[in-house]
Amino acid sequence: MRTRDHGKPTRLLAAASVSLLAGICLCGAVQAQKSEANAGGIYTCTDARGRTLTADRPIADCSDREQRELSPSGLTRRKIEPTYxxxxxxxxxxxxxxxxxxxxxxxxxxxxxxxxxxxYPSAASHERERNDALAQIDAVIVAAQKRIAELSEDRKKIDEEMEFYKSDKSKAPGAMRRKLEDNTQSLAVQNRFVAEQEEEKKRVNARFDEERGRLNALWSPKSGGNTR
CATH class of the missing domain: 1.20.5 (Single alpha-helices involved in coiled-coils or other helix-helix interfaces)
Structure with missing residues (x-):
């Protein structure tokens, strides 16, 4: 003897109703999204006088500043850059x-x-390099001064030889006159070289002074530096 399940049609009907309702809700949500997407935007900005302006199209008074296009729900769709x-x-x-x-x-x-x-991790290392640089220049100056002393001794001998022609040096032999000219030029070159080296010492000291001013801040405890 077979029994009928009278509850089965009821359950099927209920399931169908739920599915239909879900479909209607989903369709409604999609339609709402489409409607909002197709709806005209709202444009808003703050003008040069601090006023908040709104319109249904880009606002001319805010062409020099950023504007926002809002959806009907108030969400920002996009930002419009200023036109320049x-x-x-x-x-x-x-x-x-x-x-x-x-x-x-x-x-x-x-x-x-x-x-x-x-x-230069420390002041001592910086000062040591300054002294080394100056010592090299001083060594060059000493060599030049030695050459000046030699030329000066030669000049004394030349002057003694030219003593006979001091009243009219043009009468002196050509070789003697050339020796005098060479000695004069060499002395001038060496003296000029020494003067240039003295100027170089000033430039070196100025450079190290400028570096020292910058390094003092870098060596400070706040910078984590080492002044020893």
Missing amino acids: SARELAEREDRAREAALQAAKATDERRRERALLVR
Whole structure:
């Protein structure tokens, strides 16, 4: 004897109803999204006087500043960049180039500072290199001064030989006159060389003084440096 399941049609009907309801809800949500996407946007911005403006199209009074396009629900769809004149674009490009240049200079300066700190980890190392550089110049000056002393001794001998012709040096033998001219030129060259080396010492000291001023900050305890 077979029994019928009278509850089965009821369950099938209930399941079908749920599926139909879910489909209707999903369709409604999709339609709502499409409607919002197709709806006109709302444009908003803050003008130069600080007023918040809204319109159904891009706002002319805010052409020089950023605007936002909102959906009907108030969400930001997109941001609209300012529109610039040719002069404004050129000025923006100039400012961007200047900012990039300053950033590059700052990067180079930090690189030089790091290199200085590696080369001179302490004040003692910096002063030691200054003294070494000056000592090398002094050695060159001493050699030049020695040559000047030799030329001066030669000059005394030449002057003694020229004593006979002091009233009219043009009557002196050609070889003697050339010796006098060579000695005079050599003395001038050596004296000029010594003067140049003295100027070089000033430049070296100025360079080390400038470096010392920068390094003092790098050696400071706040910078983690070492002043010993």
